[in-house]
Amino acid sequence: MNAERLIEKKRDGGVLTAEEIRGLIEGYTAGDVPDYQMAAWCMAVYFQGLTAAETAALTRAMAASGPRADLSSIPGVKVDKHSTGGVGDTVTLVTAPIAAAAGVPIAKLSGRSLGFTGGTVDKLSAIPGYRTALSFEEFIRQVREHGIAMAGQSAELCPADALLYALRDATGTVESLPLIASSVMSKKIAAGADAVVLDVKCGRGAFMKNRKAAEALMEEMTALGTAAGIRVIAFVTDMEIPLGCAIGNSVEVDEAVEVLSGGGGQRLAALSKTIAGAMICAGEKAETLAEGRRIAEAMIESGRALDKLKECIAAQGGDASWIGVRPLTPQDGAYDVYAGADGYVEDIRPVELARVVMDMGGGREKKEDDVDLTVGLRLWKEAGAPVAKGEKILTLYGRDGLPMEALARRAAAAVRIGPERNVFPLIYRMADSREA
Ligand code: URA
Ligand code: CA
Numbered sequence: 386m387n388a389e390r391l392i393e394k395k396r397d398g399g400v401l402t403a404e405e406i407r408g409l410i411e412g413y414t415a416g417d418v419p420d421y422q423m424a425a426w427c428m429a430v431y432f433q434g435l436t437a438a439e440t441a442a443l444t445r446a447m448a449a450s451g452p453r454a455d456l457s458s459i460p461g462v463k464v465d466k467h468s469t470g471g472v473g474d475t476v477t478l479v480t481a482p483i484a485a486a487a488g489v490p491i492a493k494l495s496g497r498s499l500g501f502t503g504g505t506v507d508k509l510s511a512i513p514g515y516r517t518a519l520s521f522e523e524f525i526r527q528v529r530e531h532g533i534a535m536a537g538q539s540a541e542l543c544p545a546d547a548l549l550y551a552l553r554d555a556t557g558t559v560e561s562l563p564l565i566a567s568s569v570m571s572k573k574i575a576a577g578a579d580a581v582v583l584d585v586k587c588g589r590g591a592f593m594k595n596r597k598a599a600e601a602l603m604e605e606m607t608a609l610g611t612a613a614g615i616r617v618i619a620f621v622t623d624m625e626i627p628l629g630c631a632i633g634n635s636v637e638v639d640e641a642v643e644v645l646s647g648g649g650g651q652r653l654a655a656l657s658k659t660i661a662g663a664m665i666c667a668g669e670k671a672e673t674l675a676e677g678r679r680i681a682e683a684m685i686e687s688g689r690a691l692d693k694l695k696e697c698i699a700a701q702g703g704d705a706s707w708i709g710v711r712p713l714t715p716q717d718g719a720y721d722v723y724a725g726a727d728g729y730v731e732d733i734r735p736v737e738l739a740r741v742v743m744d745m746g747g748g749r750e751k752k753e754d755d756v757d758l759t760v761g762l763r764l765w766k767e768a769g770a771p772v773a774k775g776e777k778i779l780t781l782y783g784r785d786g787l788p789m790e791a792l793a794r795r796a797a798a799a800v801r802i803g804p805e806r807n808v809f810p811l812i813y814r815m816a817d818s819r820e821a
Contacts, residue, residue, distance in 0.1 A: 396433070407446040427556060446545070447546050453577055461490045472628070472736065474584075479657040534701070538576070583607070589625050611818045629650045636761035638714075659674075722797045732801040746787075759784070760784060
């Protein structure tokens with residue numbers, strides 16, 4: 386394998402064989418292909434794309450770069466869930482306990498936040514005592530005993546992706562459809578589930594900015610899963626505006642608890658019920674998506690989903706005693722923002738709000754950065770809602786030493802209030818590989 390030749394071949398629009406791609410990934414994972422050559426190849430892919438066969442070969446090679454998790458000792462159909470990332474996307478924290486309460490074994494490995502998109506592992510880390518780093522044996526034992534575990538994925542899971550994702554993040558090559566599809570699906574294959582529910586985000590606050598690109602990504606990922614013998618139920622959902630009302634780590638845990646208690650933001654609650662329903666259906670605890678959704682609603686109404694979250698937190702060494710008593714987020718740094726006019730919430734810009742939280746220290750620009758898990762913001766009015774001048778529209782949760790007034794001004798500017806009552810779509814498309 387000559388990496389330079391493979392870079393030139395892709396640069397010039399050629400098609401690589403499966404063997405060439407496997408050689409490249411094996412060489413890179415072993416440290417024989419240096420970062421600069423792999424980065425050049427990713428940039429060539431960024432401009433030239435990959436064929437479906439090349440993407441499949443890349444996915445297989447990445448999934449094979451480490452051991453595939455063996456979940457066979459857990460009875461039942463194991464279901465994974467993945468979002469391509471967005472703002473206020475607390476769906477995993479809500480849906481995993483719902484599906485587990487409905488009897489679907491949930492062995493969830495999640496990533497950390499990067500850039501303006503959140504990561505479930507950071508949110509879980511905001512819960513006092515919660516251990517996100519479990520050994521594989523602990524992880525499996527917990528799923529067997531409690532029906533749910535939510536932990537951080539280690540670099541051993543899919544080492545090629547851990548290396549490649551960090552490289553792509555630093556070289557302007559994240560936003561490539563075949564590189565995203567292979568990155569996500571190689572991890573899902575390595576994580577060992579029988580079925581996966583995919584939430585492909587679409588809009589300003591997502592990697593895929595328009596429906597055409599998001600639907601193409603959904604189709605590519607569905608095909609990759611199917612080829613690997615995994616059932617895929619996929620959605621393309623809106624990320625033009627934030628999904629939930631909370632942005633930040635501990636505030637998102639608070640909103641997840643609210644949704645599991647029957648409240649929370651309406652968009653987050655609605656999408657969570659649909660996705661949890663799909664997980665219940667994929668886990669063969671419901672015949673149809675509609676039945677799955679009804680079961681998801683019943684798990685919330687009965688309190689069983691919230692109990693399952695508490696059980697998971699306790700099993701992972703965390704403190705769940707605050708749930709139902711007080712918010713997790715410290716309230717002493719709260720800074721409220723009020724509406725300057727009457728009208729409706731016409732628009733909420735997700736990236737601008739996420740940047741405010743990042744600038745409070747709540748996100749990471751580079752993967753080594755530390756995150757302040759307690760800072761965040763909370764919207765009190767959803768898009769489309771009526772507001773009166775002087776009503777509270779959002780709260781920033783900051784800390785001493787932050788320029789709260791300036792941050793609040795930026796956050797307020799991301800929420801447009803005017804006379805139009807706009808309608809905001811939530812789910813654009815759904816596909817089930819079983820019905821294809
Ligand atoms: N999420 C991933 O896991 N990989 C990507 O490339 C993009 C989003
Ligand atoms: Ca970057």
